[in-house]
Amino acid sequence: MKIVTVIGARPQFIKAAAVSRKLEQVCEEVIVHTGQHYDANMSELFFEELHIPKPKYNLGVGSGSHARQTAEMLVGIEDILIKENPDYLMVYGDTNSTIAGALAASKIHIPVIHVEAGLRSFNMAMPEEQNRILTDHISSLLFCSTDASIENLENEGITKGVHRIGDVMCDAVLYYSQEIDKKERSQYFKDLHYIFGERGELNKWYLSTVHRAENTDTPEKVRTILRAFEKFDAPVILPAHPRTRKMIEQINEEEHLKNTVCVEPIGYLEMLYFTKNAVKVVTDSGGLQKEAYILDTPCVTLREQTEWVETLNGNHNVLAHIDEDDILDKVNNTVISEEKENYYGAGDAADKLVKTIISGE
Template sequence: MTDRQTIALVLGTRPEIVKLAPVVRELKSRGHPYTLVHTGQHYSSNLNSVFFDQLNLESPDYDLGVGSGSHGEQTGTMIREVEVALNEIDPAWVLVQGDTNSVLAGAIVTSKMDAKLGHIEAGLRSYDRTMPEEMNRILTDHASDHLFAPTESAAANLATEGITDCVTVTGNTVVDAVNQHSDLAAAESTVLGRFDLSPGEYLVLTAHRSENVDAKDRFRSIVKGVSRAADSVGFPVIYPIHPRAEERLSEFDLSIPENIRLAEPLDYLDFLHLQQHAATMVTDSGGVQEESCILETPCVTVRASTERPETVTVGANELVGVDTAKIVAAVKAAVETDADWKNPFGDGTAAEQILDIVCETLR
């Protein structure tokens, strides 16, 4: 074995915590040294520390508390602080997951160090370069020493960009996470009772992306479409609202129809349970598209493109943009879907496969 053994995981948002939880558990089960570096990109309690507690994960070794800011300001601060942390840790490997500013910061810092960079969930492409996440994905993939692609489609995307070496299709750790947590959510979550909901008789809305909630007309169209869809199927809507979106509602003076019930951001187990029993999800989140597909809950995505095209291919998801009439039609069709598609994201052993490869390089 080499002298340096520590694997550092750099993360900063709720989806990263969820998707890296299986990797952390696998590291613990192997007794392999690791260090968690949390940038603090999500800084409210329900979007951050409560997740570690609820998922029975140890608190991060480093909590950088970067918080919000413009993309440049936030990423720049992260690069500075992550560099300090990784220089102290001196890891053999750094693992990042996904497409956030935290991922990009971790990738840039690692590329300047004597450490290998592994990108989990590599190769996703929406082919919409106006999305900050798309640039984060591309730059991180091209900086990485090993790329853990969730699907063959993602690996094919990498090949078109000339990345063919050190690419392994492992499946997505989101399957590991959903498998590990859905039973726990069923046992512990009281979310349906709190909101007086019956399984299969409500819709869930999540809208938080800047291109949707920072544009008044787009945000209004989404809300109107979801409200009309809810009326057409006779179900209420639960909208666990992101702080950014809530600020925009006030700023734009947008009213919320009575059949859309706003809620504070939910903890992971509550949200997972809410997803599992919803008639349909309406979302602009890539992670929600994946989880809904795995949970056999139909999804309608209020975007023009997706970096999870597999969800559309298997019939679990429909892209509708923000057109009100298209949202209504898609929700009505989704509610009647049989949800008999095949999960395209692997068999739930992604974390094990990833660490088999990483740990082998350290022997």
């Protein structure tokens, strides 16, 4: 059996790390990297430290409008599929790489496997929501993380080929969190000494990512978020995508940020360390919300809705408007339940996924 796997963004690298370890034992996997995330720390480093097999193909698409980026991926992926003639095309999540891979395969009648199927934010203005829905409706095998995802698919009339396996990102978090515990705390700060400078090692911090278009489409929204960060009771470590970083640097010239430590994207193991040990995570990233939940770190999500609805139970994750007062209120005053359910499995989702594919169910 041959499977072509299409990935292109940080969360997909992490999920692929968990699944590829299992796939290589039973079949041939051909990895295609679209180049959607092309920064070395957002791409190459992840392959190295997560021990993901090197991509056989790299399309090098880079940034661009949704239409241009997706179109370039479609052309490149179709050529690869015709050449490789796989039994399946596998995609993860909800990026442009996801929909491009699924469409390219579906058009030439190659069955599509969608990992992390059934997620819904119910906000069709989000490109990710459009990608999720379209991918689910043209997939042959749909692997779901939670019961809510199964229910979402049923409500859309999708019941065939649907499997509840748990969450492959949970597999990765549990696996690699053991690795970070083997490393001395000081080493993480030594690796990032150029960032912290005179601050030295931080004893207390918040971790943030801000990258979604609805939060970064205007400088004023980013400015509002940063003004809230400046009032937190500990520094905010903010790894930023190059486009967002440039915007933050421009704002910093006017606002003179002192509490926000804006850094270049960091590796997955470093990200896990700073997530696991943060006071709270403040993010608009779906993946980081879930990682925080799995690692028992409270989270404030800078969005009006989340596809990971389970994390909201017990206020382990709460939603905040892009409003300075609301962000501060949610960070400072949220009462979090001591009880927390395990929604995402025991770290065996990739095993279940591979066994299902091989069995042909």
